[in-house]
Amino acid sequence: MIIVMKPSATKEQICDVEKKLTEFGFKTHPIYGEVKTVIGAIGDKRLLNTQAITSMPGVESIVPIMKSYKLASRELKQTPTIVNVGGVEIGGESITIMAGPCAIESEESYMAVAFKVKQAGAKILRGGAFKPRSSPYSFQGLEEKGLKILAAAREATGLKIVTEVLDTRDVDLVSSYTDIIQIGARNMQNYKLLQEAGMTGKPVLLKRGLAATIEEWLMAAEYILSAGNDNVILCERGIRTYETATRNTIDMSAIPVVKELSHLPIIVDPSHAAGTWKYVPALSKGAIATGADGLIIEVHSDPTCALCDGPQSLTPANFAQLMEDLKPIAQAVGRKL
Amino acid sequence: MIIVMKPSATKEQICDVEKKLTEFGFKTHPIYGEVKTVIGAIGDKRLLNTQAITSMPGVESIVPIMKSYKLASRELKQTPTIVNVGGVEIGGESITIMAGPCAIESEESYMAVAFKVKQAGAKILRGGAFKPRSSPYSFQGLEEKGLKILAAAREATGLKIVTEVLDTRDVDLVSSYTDIIQIGARNMQNYKLLQEAGMTGKPVLLKRGLAATIEEWLMAAEYILSAGNDNVILCERGIRTYETATRNTIDMSAIPVVKELSHLPIIVDPSHAAGTWKYVPALSKGAIATGADGLIIEVHSDPTCALCDGPQSLTPANFAQLMEDLKPIAQAVGRKL
């Protein structure tokens, strides 16, 4: 940690900062420049309230040197984490595709699409039973009835399932049905929910917040990891920018950045990023070539009748075509699909 | 609602869209341009899944004409809402100031600052018992012990209190202590929490999400209002932008925009917006002059020892000075402090 003192800081103020740091077990190394003094401080930042230092007289700013996350960092664990979901691996040599409709609408329609995405090569089924909707007047999901349909589809197809949880009170219920617990973008900083999901021990798919930095995202993962759960899968789903041509702006560079900073696997959700199915194939190919460990794609048998996110859903036929197109890309980057 | 058809749309596709709209009770008015056809549709958008229309063949886009929120809109209710918190009004002629430390740390320190902010003219005490922290290793709040301290401070000072709730499971507990329930920026789209807070009937202080549009913010308010609770106070606290000179970028224009679109009162949190106490006085004056109905300001007896957000806290002396400086501004815009 580096403390930058103001040009006007007095010797006494510099001394006070050093004293405070020493109290918390830091070793200090002042460097006297011509205009400003900076103090290098070596110690465990977690033991110190760095904001308190920032407030001291004469202090201009604090520059952290170590990352705020530990368990999620590549510095702590150098080998990539492979999350194993009942035999399906995420983060290994194979690219893992998750697919299915945004929301579960009925058993019949869900079963139909489930078999189709399986046939095309998906390994994990997606489907929302609890839906976070920006309008209170929109369809909010089938809740437990939806979870039962999901479980039936798993039974019938042999695929694994992933579904979202919105409320700490539902974590046990959702966890009793699903193979992977999804934390949505809007809840990325719902810390109580992160802790509860962490405590289940189940794999957690952690979507990046609507406008979260990569550092905040890894801090959110840290909440799950620090609850003793190592099975975190990160999911890039586009960030909020000024550009309105797409629903969100996919941050493709997050893939190599996450791979450098963390050992956790990262997948991409091109459907929510684009907001329209037309761009999903191009972004899916781009994500795999950039190094993503998988994709989560919305597929609906009849997008014009979908109760949620129809415009960004592929038809089963388009999805099957995309799966074919992805194979040579996966191969080109040394992976399998 | 206006449906814009693609230049390549066929007569049949246009006809199909009209049929679908008619099914949902809309009256349609096609306008045939030289390149594109557009269809005007009159009816209740809430009865229709507009995304389904977007997915139909030949449709380019949909342009909503009516707002998605109803109860929060100025179109529905033209007179401004004044939220009454046990006699303290927010949204009326008087500017209402809320103040206190970020987190409640101990009864002694809290009581001391409570009396000081009262003396300076604040009407409502703030203080966090449950704290959303980006790091799992940071101080997370005193929880119920903190709520008891808050209640004791209310008893002692006669001020009203406001505190944040993070988890649906704690809504009843927090509600049993506080006068105003605060929903923080990170939870603005935690819809279950909004509904639970709405159902208490207590006044709710709804902070704008970290990167929420004003429309999304009003939709979040709609969740509370549609639970039968009219007492919503909006709070602008800065939005996320590319600029890093301040912690967030205060969106001062949100004040007149909200006043135009909605009847709900709006206050400003200059402390979280700036992230440093130095800019708090300037932004506080600016907010009042721009038309805010109040402010919520962090004040700490000893910012360098604060467990949370010390750098952005005013000392009681600075706060008292600011209250003096705000009086002529309030007067200049025809209000009282």
Add this chain to the structure above:
Amino acid sequence: MIIVMKPSATKEQICDVEKKLTEFGFKTHPIYGEVKTVIGAIGDKRLLNTQAITSMPGVESIVPIMKSYKLASRELKQTPTIVNVGGVEIGGESITIMAGPCAIESEESYMAVAFKVKQAGAKILRGGAFKPRSSPYSFQGLEEKGLKILAAAREATGLKIVTEVLDTRDVDLVSSYTDIIQIGARNMQNYKLLQEAGMTGKPVLLKRGLAATIEEWLMAAEYILSAGNDNVILCERGIRTYETATRNTIDMSAIPVVKELSHLPIIVDPSHAAGTWKYVPALSKGAIATGADGLIIEVHSDPTCALCDGPQSLTPANFAQLMEDLKPIAQAVGRKL
């Protein structure tokens, strides 16, 4: 064009708007909803100052239906434009790679790197003779001396060259040396420069502005096209967002969006997007798989001694390896490298 009237608009105000539109040759089609009236208007938007309509009493907003750009739009020209630079095609079946150092520093070093990027398979040499630097104290380029070195490198290698122009006064000079004129991100809305570059008739590489929307970018291209120059190559180079992990956020979705809206070819600059060479290979692969027509990559023989942008430059060896890795990706999307 759709004019949305306020709920409070009077019959007279509606009538006045219709009159004004009729004056400008528009046909009007009012639709009377329960709350608001909207007026459909058919005609040539370029003949009308739409802002004037927005200012009329009773008008809430105007919704454009047709794009503001014509010559750049896919609606006007459905076949993709292939820009031919002395036999090197951009936008055809082949992926075109441009490479070289950020700035030209000396003839010796430039020649060395030129031969190396040719050997690795690049078809076009890049190199800055006029450099836009955020600090007046930074190296500003060799100016005409740099252009002479570029021309010599073209002579020696047989490659084509691309270089940036900053000032209308230098357009003729730069144009007399270069094969492609580059307009940098900071000048994307320097309209006089766009017009001058357009009038040369030379191919123009138009970088996306630092925070330009895709629509503004296509409007900038329209300035060049409307000067009678069809040879515009668009270049995505990352946009400004709140994320600081990379220098800019590469907007990979701009590739399919541009392909849908426009007939112009689009290449990607992964070096400026990432700001660090480590992420360049991943983003290059991703860009090709997403559908880009080419790449422009910074390569420097000794990045630690570069006078400009060393941290984001590949070494010739890394560049040669990347070119090998890109081949199977290009093939996987049906193209050649």
Add this chain to the structure above:
Amino acid sequence: MIIVMKPSATKEQICDVEKKLTEFGFKTHPIYGEVKTVIGAIGDKRLLNTQAITSMPGVESIVPIMKSYKLASRELKQTPTIVNVGGVEIGGESITIMAGPCAIESEESYMAVAFKVKQAGAKILRGGAFKPRSSPYSFQGLEEKGLKILAAAREATGLKIVTEVLDTRDVDLVSSYTDIIQIGARNMQNYKLLQEAGMTGKPVLLKRGLAATIEEWLMAAEYILSAGNDNVILCERGIRTYETATRNTIDMSAIPVVKELSHLPIIVDPSHAAGTWKYVPALSKGAIATGADGLIIEVHSDPTCALCDGPQSLTPANFAQLMEDLKPIAQAVGRKL
């Protein structure tokens, strides 16, 4: 300057970095932490290409301690700069108001509005003769004819004038007519234009770029100052964010930030920030209360007939009312209007 080495950096790499710094005249102070080593470096950053250091093996990042701008900084000059425009001061005790239409359309209409804004209390007339328009099909300004009208209005009213220059080739012409040269947002990083404007010695109104950081803005000012011209007036005009309720998001916190970092005066353009005249009065009051040294406001006699930016223009009557309303605000913050 602090150089942060990677955890994996070898002793040799640390030594190489120290050597390189020493070569450039820096004194180095390494601090060996448990995980990372950091090197403090004291010297003149302008003599060093810091990017070269970033590219050295073992280097993780560089943290600047001193600002990149010198002449614009408060560290260099502690007293506020007051720009004197022929007797009208900007940055002194008085708030200075600039007003007028977006574009000059005809002598008659311009004269009419000029007398009205003078009567209301404006001290400086604005009006565009060269207009940067996003569409090549929009009105581009009257050019020199417009400058002549401006000069005639100055003659007739006794007010000072400000107008924009777009092209280096027009700097002398514009400078020969105007009292203040305006550099628009789109040209904030048109460095050649900054230098040319700087060399005239005339006061320069430097608008903040569409998505410029405050640091980049001060670096742009540095270009003018380093050309020997001390008369720079900064103008905040809203920045680009994801929010679309206003044309731009006014960054009111830029006022206290600029006042802390720089000695230059800062004014606010509420018209371009808001994009609609309705919000201009609220933002104008807010800007003065926050500490702005002045305002530049669009006023048009008949906004519905304006050739440019009508929707954001006040009528002369609304402007006169606003001037009255601003007086008590100016007084409340200890200033005069």
